[in-house]
Amino acid sequence: MTTYSLLILPGDGIGPEVMAEVRKVIGWFEENKGLSFDISEDLVGGAAYDVHGIPLADATMQKAQEVDAVLLGAVGGPKYDNLDFSVKPERGLLRLRKEMDLFANLRPAQCFDALADFSSLKREVVAGLDILIVRELTSGVYFGQPRGISEDNTPGNEGGRVGVNTQRYTSGEIRRVARAAFELARKRGNRVCSMEKANVMESGILWREEVQWVHDNEYPDVELSHMYADNGAMQLVRNPRQFDVIVTDNLFGDILSDAAAMLTGSLGMLPSASLGAPMENGRPKAMYEPVHGSAPDIAGQGKANPIACILSFAMALRYSYNEGDNAALLEKAIEKVLADGVRTGDLMGAEGGVPVSTSGMGDAILAAL
Amino acid sequence: MTTYSLLILPGDGIGPEVMAEVRKVIGWFEENKGLSFDISEDLVGGAAYDVHGIPLADATMQKAQEVDAVLLGAVGGPKYDNLDFSVKPERGLLRLRKEMDLFANLRPAQCFDALADFSSLKREVVAGLDILIVRELTSGVYFGQPRGISEDNTPGNEGGRVGVNTQRYTSGEIRRVARAAFELARKRGNRVCSMEKANVMESGILWREEVQWVHDNEYPDVELSHMYADNGAMQLVRNPRQFDVIVTDNLFGDILSDAAAMLTGSLGMLPSASLGAPMENGRPKAMYEPVHGSAPDIAGQGKANPIACILSFAMALRYSYNEGDNAALLEKAIEKVLADGVRTGDLMGAEGGVPVSTSGMGDAILAAL
Numbered sequence A, B: 001m002t003t004y005s006l007l008i009l010p011g012d013g014i015g016p017e018v019m020a021e022v023r024k025v026i027g028w029f030e031e032n033k034g035l036s037f038d039i040s041e042d043l044v045g046g047a048a049y050d051v052h053g054i055p056l057a058d059a060t061m062q063k064a065q066e067v068d069a070v071l072l073g074a075v076g077g078p079k080y081d082n083l084d085f086s087v088k089p090e091r092g093l094l095r096l097r098k099e100m101d102l103f104a105n106l107r108p109a110q111c112f113d114a115l116a117d118f119s120s121l122k123r124e125v126v127a128g129l130d131i132l133i134v135r136e137l138t139s140g141v142y143f144g145q146p147r148g149i150s151e152d153n154t155p156g157n158e159g160g161r162v163g164v165n166t167q168r169y170t171s172g173e174i175r176r177v178a179r180a181a182f183e184l185a186r187k188r189g190n191r192v193c194s195m196e197k198a199n200v201m202e203s204g205i206l207w208r209e210e211v212q213w214v215h216d217n218e219y220p221d222v223e224l225s226h227m228y229a230d231n232g233a234m235q236l237v238r239n240p241r242q243f244d245v246i247v248t249d250n251l252f253g254d255i256l257s258d259a260a261a262m263l264t265g266s267l268g269m270l271p272s273a274s275l276g277a278p279m280e281n282g283r284p285k286a287m288y289e290p291v292h293g294s295a296p297d298i299a300g301q302g303k304a305n306p307i308a309c310i311l312s313f314a315m316a317l318r319y320s321y322n323e324g325d326n327a328a329l330l331e332k333a334i335e336k337v338l339a340d341g342v343r344t345g346d347l348m349g350a351e352g353g354v355p356v357s358t359s360g361m362g363d364a365i366l367a368a369l
């Protein structure tokens, strides 16, 4: 029997409490499905800063490189808002993404039938929505050099400062994330829409040309379209179901995937996977995390919805452990719990339901399993 | 009697036909309100490229610098999609913005009562929506150097290329657009929300600090909040009415204002103003344009909705000609026409209405005046 290694990084805010529910789910799979996990747990974000003075210790980074998969809760909180840029909680997350070279960030935006009325959009616009945003995660303006703030005395700015960041993409960086998007599209609706601002940015022109090149040379069977990112934002609001897979850069992906997530009305439900190149065992380097943040306002109160984090573990089952059937089993159990009207506070709407705490939701999912 | 100078640049696609309706409205104000306009008309975008081989001739640029206001229709179309970056229709528009130094782009997102059901969002989420996005328009990644595409052979990219753009903001650039936002907020709900990605970009840190500085030193009476742009995109979808004035940079403003425009369901209704520094007469340099694009698919068919362009002229009356009362008169007339059920195709919904062509809508507005 294979033992799957997993590094759990609960992080800040509601991270630890949603992760506790994932632990229960993992226990269930060990007991009932004979899976075996080698779990280690460590600090990231503000929690790591409190202990180490940096948001990710080198030993933790090293460990992340060695395991089959990392599962991260969330990072950040008001306590850390005034820290220096270089040690902010976010830097821990960004370091993991960069050093593990997790270039393809998969962000499904799915509207769960039982929750369609939660969306601020009309039911008929979002019911059945199932799109996948593939965001480039290791380059672009997040990491480009030069960057920084310096003094500047150009005319009109005497005695002032200047802030600089660099958007920078190579052909290789664009091609590899395009390939990931085309591969995923083949298993879904077979359509990819690539978004950039090629009308105003040269990096967007290169993006468009390279995605087109990968399509023409390697994936001519997949339908490819291009859209300016501003129009993309509009179309996501107007008629999100027109999309299957969207591929875009790090910064546009950050904004567009959050907008897409909010369309579903189920932010507390959405998982994500960040994948890198294949390791020796053929599976990709991988980190999984819920799309929601650390939600400091409700942290520690048992109000958080653990489903996004549990669904992130389901993605780990599928992409890292090759346990697609068990992933589907877990996803089915969650659908059943929702259909039964079991609801954490964020899911409690006009039609009522069975109110549960964070751990109550975990228990309900175990029962459904 | 003062004569107001106006340069009309109809541009491409539906630009000319919506501009014809503005001409009628201008004629009405000349005949009935004793206003006097000195109107010149010229080419921009693809229309200019066809004649001059560039999307904005120097003489046109010169003229734009001299008039009280420029009114632009729209630029671009499939015919010009494969032109070199340097002569694309968009470059004409960007040159006008840059050389006139129109740093404050005002994009109101208003939901018209008669049209609230057109939104893909629920009526209760958008009814009465009235937010104003102030987008920085002359700097940031749109204009920053270095930029371009070049050969690159870094490991993993052998034989490949690299695309670079630079996000660059000075204190002075940030402060002046912040001031514009605070001034506008004082005449509205007195609240400004500033959006950036200060958690990952140094230029965002500078943005946040300078906006805060302007607030603390010059506008302490206005309520100021800060939000990450990805969260901003989410909040615009979740509950747009929480905002009054949003101030943000060129690229975020491009995306967020388009998302906000689409929330209203009335894209064919939304005007914009781009304002610069005061000229000798005390009024700002200014260009006005509808938010919608050139809509090549319906161009020349009399289907376009001229209201966004007519409302852009109303903004010119208010901000460039100091004719606030006449601006309000025109806006009222448009509201009446909508309340009467007069509808171009884009406004025709389930509840029906009186279908009119582009010129039919112009005539209805004249009648209502």
Ligand SMILES: CC(C)[C@H](C(=O)O)[C@@H](O)C(=O)O
Pocket: A090, A093, A254, B199, B200, B230
């Ligand atoms: C926390 C932050 C650094 C991060 C990002 O901007 O990528 C987050 O918004 C996300 O989308 O995962």
Ligand SMILES: CC(C)[C@H](C(=O)O)[C@@H](O)C(=O)O
Pocket: A199, A200, A230, B090, B093, B254
């Ligand atoms: C046409 C294009 C260059 C322009 C922009 O990106 O600014 C447009 O999208 C806008 O928002 O006015």
